[in-house]
Amino acid sequence: xxxxxxxxxxxxxxxxxxxxxxxxxxxxxxxxxxxxxxxxxxxxxxxxxxxxxxxxxxxxxxxxxxxxxxxxxxxxxxxxxxxxxxxxxxxxxxxxxxxxxxxxxxxxxxxxxxxxxxxxxxxxxxxxxxxxxxxxxxxxxxxxxxxxxxxxxxxxxxxxxxxxxxxxxxxxxxxxxxxxxxxxxxxxxxxxxxxxxxxxxxxxxxxxxxxxxxxxxxxxxxxxxxxxxxxxxxxxxxxxxxxxxxxxxxxxxxxx
Amino acid sequence: xxxxxxxxxxxxxxxxxxxxxxxxxxxxxxxxxxxxxxxxxxxxxxxxxxxxxxxxxxxxxxxxxxxxxxxxxxxxxxxxxxxxxxxxxxxxxxxxxxxxxxxxxxxxxxxxxxxxxxxxxxxxxxxxxxxxxxxxxxxxxxxxxxxxxxxxxxxxxxxxxxxxxxxxxxxxxxxxxxxxxxxxxxxxxxxxxxxxxxxxxxxx
Numbered sequence: 001x002x003x004x005x006x007x008x009x010x011x012x013x014x015x016x017x018x019x020x021x022x023x024x025x026x027x028x029x030x031x032x033x034x035x036x037x038x039x040x041x042x043x044x045x046x047x048x049x050x051x052x053x054x055x056x057x058x059x060x061x062x063x064x065x066x067x068x069x070x071x072x073x074x075x076x077x078x079x080x081x082x083x084x085x086x087x088x089x090x091x092x093x094x095x096x097x098x099x100x101x102x103x104x105x106x107x108x109x110x111x112x113x114x115x116x117x118x119x120x121x122x123x124x125x126x127x128x129x130x131x132x133x134x135x136x137x138x139x140x141x142x143x144x145x146x147x148x149x150x151x152x153x154x155x156x157x158x159x160x161x162x163x164x165x166x167x168x169x170x171x172x173x174x175x176x177x178x179x180x181x182x183x184x185x186x187x188x189x190x191x192x193x194x195x196x197x198x199x200x201x202x203x204x205x206x207x208x209x210x211x212x213x214x215x216x217x218x219x220x221x222x223x224x225x226x227x228x229x230x231x232x233x234x235x236x237x238x239x240x241x242x243x244x245x246x247x248x249x250x251x252x253x254x255x256x
Numbered sequence: 257x258x259x260x261x262x263x264x265x266x267x268x269x270x271x272x273x274x275x276x277x278x279x280x281x282x283x284x285x286x287x288x289x290x291x292x293x294x295x296x297x298x299x300x301x302x303x304x305x306x307x308x309x310x311x312x313x314x315x316x317x318x319x320x321x322x323x324x325x326x327x328x329x330x331x332x333x334x335x336x337x338x339x340x341x342x343x344x345x346x347x348x349x350x351x352x353x354x355x356x357x358x359x360x361x362x363x364x365x366x367x368x369x370x371x372x373x374x375x376x377x378x379x380x381x382x383x384x385x386x387x388x389x390x391x392x393x394x395x396x397x398x399x400x401x402x403x404x405x406x407x408x409x410x411x412x413x414x415x416x417x418x419x420x421x422x423x424x425x426x427x428x429x430x431x432x433x434x435x436x437x438x439x440x441x442x443x444x445x446x447x448x449x450x451x452x453x454x455x456x457x458x459x460x
Contacts, residue, residue, distance in 0.1 A: 008427075009423075010423040010424050010426065010427035011423075013423070013426050013427045013430050014408075014423060014426070016330070016334060017401045017402055017426070018338055018405070019401065019407065019408060029329060033328075042330065043331070044434060045430055045434075046330055046331045046333070046334050047331070047434075048430055048433045048434040048437055049334070049398070049402055049430065049433070050292075050331065050333045050334070051433075051437045052386065052398070052402075052433055052437065053292040053295070053296065053333070053337065053402070053403070054289075054291070054292045055380060055382050055383040055386065055437075056292065056295045056296075056383065056403075057290075057291025057292040057294070057295050058291055058294050058295045058298065059291055059294070060290050060291065060294040060307075060308060060311055061304065061308050064286075064290070064308055064311055064312050064315075065282075065283065065286045065290070067312055068282060068286065068312055068315045068316060068319075069279065069282060069283070071312075071316055072279055072282060072316065072319050073279070075316075075320075
C-alpha cells in the first residue's frame with residue numbers, strides 16, 4: 001500500500017465525510033495509525049471542513065445555551081455520569097451503615113425493653129420482699145418485746161408416753177393478758193386431726209384453740225389468754241377440736 | 257499543517273474538561289461551535305423552531321455521549337457534526353413519516369438550503385472569498401455531502417454529475433477549500449467566532 005496513492009484516491013475525504021462502510025472505515029483508521037502522513041491528511045481535511053462550517057455559522061436564537069445547561073444540571077443531579085463525583089457507592093455504604101445502626105438501635109431498644117421489664121419485675125419482687133421482711137421484723141420485734149417483758153413467764157410442756165420426744169412451750173403475761181404458743185417439736189398432724197391446746201384451771205380443762213404442725217408460722221402463735229391456769233397440755237383431737245380433751249391422746253403437758 | 261501541533265489547544269482544553277465531566281465544556285463548545293452546528297441543522301430541518309430544538313438536543317446528546325468520543329479517530333467538531341446531523345435527519349424523517357410524506361423531495365431541500373446559505377454568505381469576508389473563488393458545483397457538492405449528509409448517489413443525482421466522479425470531485429473541492437482557507441481562513445474563523453460570541457452576549 002502506497003500512502004500517496006491512498007491519499008490521492010479520495011477515500012480519506014469520504015472517511016471524514018462519514019460516507020464509508022464500516023469495514024472501510026476500520027481500514028482507514030488502521031492506516032492512519034500506521035502512516036503519519038495519512039493521519040496528517042485526515043487532520044487537514046477535518047480542519048478545512050470545520051473552518052468552512054464555522055464560516056457558514058449562524059447565530060442560534062438566544063436562550064438555547066441556558067436551556068441546555070439547565071437540562072444538564074437536572075440530569076446530572078441524579079448522579080450518573082462522571083461529572084459530579086460518583087456518589088452512588090458512598091450512598092450505598094451510607095444506607096448499609098444506616099440500616100445497621102437502626103438494627104443495632106432496635107435490638108438494643110428491645111434489649112432495653114426486656115431489661116426494663118426485668119427491672120420492673122425485680123423491683124416488684126424487691127418491694128414484696130421488703131414488705132414481707134418489714135412485717136416479719138415487726139412480728140419478731142413484737143415477739144421479742146413480749147418475751148423480754150419481765151412479766152412474761154414460760155411453761156415447757158414435755159412429752160408423755162404417747163410421744164416422749166415431743167416438746168412445746170407456752171409463754172404468758174398476766175399483766176398484758178397475752179399468751180403465745182411455741183409448738184417446737186410436735187409430730188406432724190394427720191389430715192383428719194388437729195392439736196388442741198388446753199389450760200387447766202382449778203382441775204378443769206379450758207380450750208385455748210386448735211393448731212396444726214408443722215405450723216404456718218414456725219415460731220410463736222398467739223393464743224387466747226386464760227386466767228389462773230395452773231398447767232397447759234396439748235391433745236390430738238378430731239379436726240375442729242373437742243369439748244373435752246381426749247386424755248389418751250395427750251402429747252405434752254407442763255405445770256406452771 | 258502538521259498533525260498534533262495543528263490541533264487547536266481549545267479542543268484539547270474542551271476535551272479535557274469533558275473527560276473530567278466539567279460542565280464548563282458545554283459553554284465553551286456552545287460558544288465556539290453552536291453557530292456552525294445550528295447552520296447545518298437548519299439546512300436539514302429548514303425551520304428555525306425545529307432547528308433550535310434539535311440544536312438543544314444535540315448538545316445534550318454530545319454531553320451525554322461524551323465518553324463515546326474517541327479523540328484518536330478524529331476531531332471533536334467532526335464528531336459533533338455527525339451527531340447533530342443525525343439528530344436533524346432523524347427529526348425530519350420522523351415528522352415526514354407522521355405526515356405520511358416520506359418521499360418529500362431531496363432536490364427541493366437542496367434549493368432551499370442554497371438559498372438559506374446564500375443569505376448569510378455576503379456578510380462574511382472569508383466566506384465571500386470561498387464563494388467567489390470556488391467552483392460553485394464543487395462547493396455545493398461539499399455542502400451536500402458534509403452538511404446535508406447526502407450519499408454519493410444522492411449527490412450525483414442532485415448535481416447531475418456521474419457517480420464515479422463524486423469521490424474525485426469531493427477531494428478536489430476539499431483541497432480547494434484548504435488552499436483558500438489556509439491561515440487566513442483560520443484568522444477569519446477566529447474573528448467570526450468572536451463576532452458570534454459578542455453577538456450572543458449583546459443580543460443579535
